[in-house]
Amino acid sequence: MSESKFQKNNNEIIIRKKEKLNLNILKTPLKQCRIIQKNLVYIIGLSQEIISKEKELRNFEYFGQYGKIIKLVINKNKIYYNNELNEPSYSCYITYSNETESSLAIIALENSIIDNHLIKASYGTTKYCSNFLKNSICMNKDCVYLHSIADSCDILSRDEMNKNKNIFEYQLLMAIHLS
Numbered sequence: 001m002s003e004s005k006f007q008k009n010n011n012e013i014i015i016r017k018k019e020k021l022n023l024n025i026l027k028t029p030l031k032q033c034r035i036i037q038k039n040l041v042y043i044i045g046l047s048q049e050i051i052s053k054e055k056e057l058r059n060f061e062y063f064g065q066y067g068k069i070i071k072l073v074i075n076k077n078k079i080y081y082n083n084e085l086n087e088p089s090y091s092c093y094i095t096y097s098n099e100t101e102s103s104l105a106i107i108a109l110e111n112s113i114i115d116n117h118l119i120k121a122s123y124g125t126t127k128y129c130s131n132f133l134k135n136s137i138c139m140n141k142d143c144v145y146l147h148s149i150a151d152s153c154d155i156l157s158r159d160e161m162n163k164n165k166n167i168f169e170y171q172l173l174m175a176i177h178l179s
């Protein structure tokens with residue numbers, strides 16, 4: 001398939017997916033909406049060995065090769081056993097300086113193997129600030145939640161987050177589109 005044909009098919013799939021997502025979003029209370037943060041990457045499947053190298057993960061040899069890392073947080077308390085190895089897997093959030101970098105990271109990392117572990121990568125999500133939803137001014141200057149209405153294309157209903165097994169596939173297409 002030529003590149004332009006691939007791009008065209010890709011765009012059509014994204015539009016169809018968005019239409020379906022929008023229908024679900026209308027039924028989802030704002031409080032439960034999750035909004036895609038396009039410069040944030042969520043990675044699952046990291047081995048114990050990899051997370052022990054926490055400081056090195058920002059380097060070019062690891063996740064630094066896709067762009068400038070603003071923040072890297074490993075969820076050490078959340079352990080998964082969803083790979084065939086039956087070894088613990090961890091997740092992490094990486095904030096890149098822009099969405100092109102995070103998109104490149106997702107394209108490169110999704111379904112890749114690092115230290116014998118299958119890696120899944122998607123955009124991270126946030127939610128609306130509870131103060132914003134109450135129409136009051138948020139006084140928490142470190143508040144990480146959203147204080148304005150998001151583009152509907154970036155909103156996932158909670159249903160979608162929980163049930164859609166194609167979420168990684170969809171986000172990979174989105175990443176290709178944005179890169």
Ligand SMILES: [Zn+2]
Nearest residue numbers: 129138143145
């Ligand atoms: Zn807030």
